[in-house]
Amino acid sequence: MAPRRAAVVGGNRIPFARSNGPYAHAANQDMLTAALDGLVSRFGLAGERLGEVAAGAVLKHSRDFNLTREAVLGSALAPSTPAYDVQQACGTGLEAAILVANKIALGQLDSGIAGGVDTTSDAPIAVNERLRQALLAANRAKSTGARLAALARIRPNHLVPEIPRNSEPRTGMSMGDHAAATALRWQVTREDQDALTVTSHHRLAAAYDRGFFDDLLTPYLGLNRDQNLRPDSSLEKLATLKPVFGRGEGATMTAANSTPLTDGASAVLLASDEWAADHGLPVLAHFVDAETAAVDYVHGEEGLLMAPAYAVPRLLARNGLTLQDFDFYEIHEAFASQVLSTLAAWESPEFCKEKLGLDAPLGSIDRAKLNVNGSSLAAGHPFAATGGRIVATLAKLLAERGSGRGLISICAAGGQGVVAILEAAK
Amino acid sequence: MSDWYRDMTNSAVLGGLTRRLGLPRPAVLRRHTPGDPLLTGPALVVAAGTGPLVAAVSDLLRADGAEVRFEADGERLAAVVLDATGAETPAELEEVRTALGPALRRLAPSGRVVILGRPPVEADGPTAAATRQALVGIARSVAKEARGGATANLIQVSDGAEDALASTLRFFLSGRSAYVSGQVVRVSPAEVPDAADPTTPHAGRVAVVTGAARGIGASIAETLARDGATVICVDIPAQGQALSTVANRIGGTALQLDITAADAPARLAEHVVERHGGADVIVHNAGITRDKLLANMDEARWASVIAVNLEAQLRINAALLETAGALKENARIVCVSSMSGIAGNRGQVNYAASKAGVIGLVEATAPLLRERGATINAVAPGFIETEMTAAMPFGTREVGRRINSLSQGGLPVDVAETIGWLAQTASAGVTGQTVRVCGQSLLGA
Numbered sequence: 126m127a128p129r130r131a132a133v134v135g136g137n138r139i140p141f142a143r144s145n146g147p148y149a150h151a152a153n154q155d156m157l158t159a160a161l162d163g164l165v166s167r168f169g170l171a172g173e174r175l176g177e178v179a180a181g182a183v184l185k186h187s188r189d190f191n192l193t194r195e196a197v198l199g200s201a202l203a204p205s206t207p208a209y210d211v212q213q214a215c216g217t218g219l220e221a222a223i224l225v226a227n228k229i230a231l232g233q234l235d236s237g238i239a240g241g242v243d244t245t246s247d248a249p250i251a252v253n254e255r256l257r258q259a260l261l262a263a264n265r266a267k268s269t270g271a272r273l274a275a276l277a278r279i280r281p282n283h284l285v286p287e288i289p290r291n292s293e294p295r296t297g298m299s300m301g302d303h304a305a306a307t308a309l310r311w312q313v314t315r316e317d318q319d320a321l322t323v324t325s326h327h328r329l330a331a332a333y334d335r336g337f338f339d340d341l342l343t344p345y346l347g348l349n350r351d352q353n354l355r356p357d358s359s360l361e362k363l364a365t366l367k368p369v370f371g372r373g374e375g376a377t378m379t380a381a382n383s384t385p386l387t388d389g390a391s392a393v394l395l396a397s398d399e400w401a402a403d404h405g406l407p408v409l410a411h412f413v414d415a416e417t418a419a420v421d422y423v424h425g426e427e428g429l430l431m432a433p434a435y436a437v438p439r440l441l442a443r444n445g446l447t448l449q450d451f452d453f454y455e456i457h458e459a460f461a462s463q464v465l466s467t468l469a470a471w472e473s474p475e476f477c478k479e480k481l482g483l484d485a486p487l488g489s490i491d492r493a494k495l496n497v498n499g500s501s502l503a504a505g506h507p508f509a510a511t512g513g514r515i516v517a518t519l520a521k522l523l524a525e526r527g528s529g530r531g532l533i534s535i536c537a538a539g540g541q542g543v544v545a546i547l548e549a550a551k
Numbered sequence: 552m553s554d555w556y557r558d559m560t561n562s563a564v565l566g567g568l569t570r571r572l573g574l575p576r577p578a579v580l581r582r583h584t585p586g587d588p589l590l591t592g593p594a595l596v597v598a599a600g601t602g603p604l605v606a607a608v609s610d611l612l613r614a615d616g617a618e619v620r621f622e623a624d625g626e627r628l629a630a631v632v633l634d635a636t637g638a639e640t641p642a643e644l645e646e647v648r649t650a651l652g653p654a655l656r657r658l659a660p661s662g663r664v665v666i667l668g669r670p671p672v673e674a675d676g677p678t679a680a681a682t683r684q685a686l687v688g689i690a691r692s693v694a695k696e697a698r699g700g701a702t703a704n705l706i707q708v709s710d711g712a713e714d715a716l717a718s719t720l721r722f723f724l725s726g727r728s729a730y731v732s733g734q735v736v737r738v739s740p741a742e743v744p745d746a747a748d749p750t751t752p753h754a755g756r757v758a759v760v761t762g763a764a765r766g767i768g769a770s771i772a773e774t775l776a777r778d779g780a781t782v783i784c785v786d787i788p789a790q791g792q793a794l795s796t797v798a799n800r801i802g803g804t805a806l807q808l809d810i811t812a813a814d815a816p817a818r819l820a821e822h823v824v825e826r827h828g829g830a831d832v833i834v835h836n837a838g839i840t841r842d843k844l845l846a847n848m849d850e851a852r853w854a855s856v857i858a859v860n861l862e863a864q865l866r867i868n869a870a871l872l873e874t875a876g877a878l879k880e881n882a883r884i885v886c887v888s889s890m891s892g893i894a895g896n897r898g899q900v901n902y903a904a905s906k907a908g909v910i911g912l913v914e915a916t917a918p919l920l921r922e923r924g925a926t927i928n929a930v931a932p933g934f935i936e937t938e939m940t941a942a943m944p945f946g947t948r949e950v951g952r953r954i955n956s957l958s959q960g961g962l963p964v965d966v967a968e969t970i971g972w973l974a975q976t977a978s979a980g981v982t983g984q985t986v987r988v989c990g991q992s993l994l995g996a
């Protein structure tokens with residue numbers, strides 16, 4: 126028996142806020158709960174038990190060990206809805222959706238929610254490693270004297286906290302500097318990056334103006350639209366910015382053509398067709414297939430954010446599709462250069478032959494079909510929330526079109542990439 | 552917003568003081584909570600004229616668990632029902648004096664006076680018409696004489712509409728009509744669908760409430776849900792967070808929609824068909840004020856008020872009527888008008904235009920709905936305690952609150968309960984009317 130396909134019924138997110146903006150005092154749990162509650166009210170699920178909720182955060186406090194379950198308990202869903210946390214860096218949201226979709230396909234679930242949340246404002250701060258060791262030693266000590274002796278080893282400089290940084294543990298380089306190296310390798314120009322950025326802002330603004338997000342978003346803490354969105358963004362304005370990643374002549378990456386630190390949350394409702402019909406809910410799209418890939422960026426074999434370039438061809442091959450067989454491409458804009466490097470790699474005969482083992486390059490895509498309602502450069506990128514934003518956006522685009530197929534590609538820290546295919550519901 | 556004056560006059564110490572000073576003492580009104588009996592004491596049923604409805608009314612009261620008396624014997628009465636449907640000459644009104652007069656003295660706090668008459672327009676000649684019209688004056692004056700939160704209303708029962716009377720009679724007797732007084736409602740002959748359980752009259756029905764994120768709209772959504780309905784809560788996207796909270800609290804759904812958007816009527820119609828297989832109840836509650844004296848009124852203030860309060864209602868109704876399956880059989884449309892639409896108001900020419908327009912809309916739409924078994928009515932709230940009225944200057948607010956027979960502002964739930972009554976399938980005989988929820992305000996009376 127062929128597995129059934131999981132349906133995307135709809136989505137909800139809160140508007141994304143810039144770091145230390147309107148959500149500065151909102152915790153991950155607050156934002157995830159808000160995203161869930163908006164989804165629940167949109168689909169009339171108050172008090173209902175769903176199959177499960179899978180969600181996660183990239184930056185997580187240790188007290189949030191059961192973040193998603195706690196959010197469910199605080200939401201309008203039935204407390205009997207199970208939940209678990211997922212984490213795969215920026216791939217978290219999409220990976221969560223794949224997990225839930227797969228369980229639905231296997232018949233283990235009839236309904237579920239996949240989501241993600243992140244805050245860089247309310248980020249966890251860890252105690253200095255030497256302070257931590259001293260405290261643990263004191264805790265282990267059997268006598269008061271031994272305890273005092275352990276604590277006496279604490280020095281003032283031990284009290285400096287460790288704030289999480291957006292850097293790769295194995296290279297010590299920031300993600301932006303990694304991306305800058307890749308941009309140089311693929312000779313991605315500043316102009317192309319800025320053009321992609323301006324397009325992202327203009328398209329997201331147009332989507333808001335035509336009410337596209339009216340049933341995908343619920344305002345939160347007074348924010349009605351993504352705070353990062355600049356409807357009047359222009360090439361001239363972007364050209365004035367100084368590069369922030371990379372060095373010297375070849376530095377092309379600015380604060381505008383890179384995503385800013387962002388706070389936000391998203392959630393997607395997935396179900397079997399039968400469950401959706403029983404609830405009188407139309408289906409927007411179906412999950413077709415998904416793939417993840419990882420690259421060895423540590424030893425310089427490949428760029429940190431290039432894993433989707435490897436995941437997509439594997440996914441295409443398994444489904445007997447070419448890169449051109451899509452009506453929409455949702456390529457997460459971690460950096461404009463990431464999107465452009467990936468596209469360049471697929472167009473390169475030598476990359477496709479040597480790295481992917483293909484006889485011919487995957488070729489180019491119709492750029493009019495790329496991120497048609499904008500993406501992370503305009504919306505912002507609360508790491509784990511981006512997957513849910515993209516899945517819901519693409520599903521609605523497919524539903525509006527009434528037919529067709531869409532490709533999702535998300536790069537993630539650690540040299541990973543998560544990609545998936547959705548198809549319009551028939 | 553608390554009514555400090557009402558609370559003070561009802562307190563032990565200060566209450567005595569206000570009584571000696573002869574100040575008005577607004578009563579704490581009896582309001583409906585689920586499980587409440589129809590009445591909190593016995594009801595007296597009397598007649599002026601032949602009293603053709605006395606038996607039917609007594610049966611209904613008893614069926615709802617109320618004790619019925621035909622003569623006042625000195626005990627406190629929760630209600631008096633006067634059947635004057637048989638009175639056709641001025642002389643027969645003498646019985647109003649002898650039967651109703653003494654009973655009023657025995658009326659308990661939040662007591663109810665319901666007078667049943669016939670519509671004057673259906674009278675056979677001037678004598679009968681005059682007699683029937685006299686009941687309007689009686690009801691409105693009794694409402695002004697009533698004390699302790701008591702109300703008085705007149706139901707004009709058309710010939711042949713006796714079977715359609717129950718939901719309206721129940722409403723005016725119950726705590727649901729707390730802030731409705733001095734009103735005249737007409738019940739026309741209508742096929743009343745199988746009786747729903749009067750305690751959950753909206754069970755299994757789907758209701759749309761616009762402007763449901765807060766204020767009166769949120770209360771309407773809650774009240775309809777309490778009485779069994781699945782409520783689609785509609786408000787502008789910017790109110791989404793509050794809207795979602797309301798929807799989840801009542802187990803309904805949230806639909807973020809600006810009702811003035813060009814495609815809003817079509818989207819709403821499509822939504823109710825696709826998600827719910829049609830709607831049973833539509834409540835047009837969303838409304839805005841943009842006050843300015845007419846001489847200073849700019850185009851934006853004028854246009855936005857007309858667009859939200861009037862044009863959106865017209866366009867949504869048209870779309871629902873055109874879209875197959877959008878309105879279910881026995882559908883009920885209830886529009887929110889305003890006292891300003893009846894009395895007019897300084898600085899509110901735009902608002903009064905829109906709200907008076909709603910009254911016209913309701914009158915003209917009712918005949919179009921009749922063949923579907925559907926009805927359309929309006930409620931016209933007076934001074935209701937909401938964020939809107941809390942923002943008024945102190946003096947204006949105090950005057951607004953007191954210039955009505957109940958000497959207090961109404962609550963959002965009072966508007967909601969009135970809408971809930973009009974939205975019942977059992978209210979099939981009431982259509983094309985505007986019912987004021989104003990505690991019998993002096994404005995526009």
Ligand SMILES: NC(=O)c1ccc[n+]([C@@H]2O[C@H](COP(=O)([O-])OP(=O)(O)OC[C@H]3O[C@@H](n4cnc5c(N)ncnc54)[C@H](O)[C@@H]3O)[C@@H](O)[C@H]2O)c1
Pocket residue numbers: 761762763764765766767768785786787790808809810811836837838839859887888889890931932933934935936937938939940
């Ligand atoms: N408060 C009173 O005393 C009073 C008196 C008479 C009549 N009314 C009427 O009662 C109704 C509710 O009043 P309230 O006091 O609760 O007001 P409110 O302002 O608290 O609530 C009105 C709601 O309607 C929504 N709304 C406005 N424009 C909308 C649009 N274009 N699309 C969708 N929703 C929209 C608002 O967002 C708001 O949530 C209004 O029609 C008002 O005119 C109120």
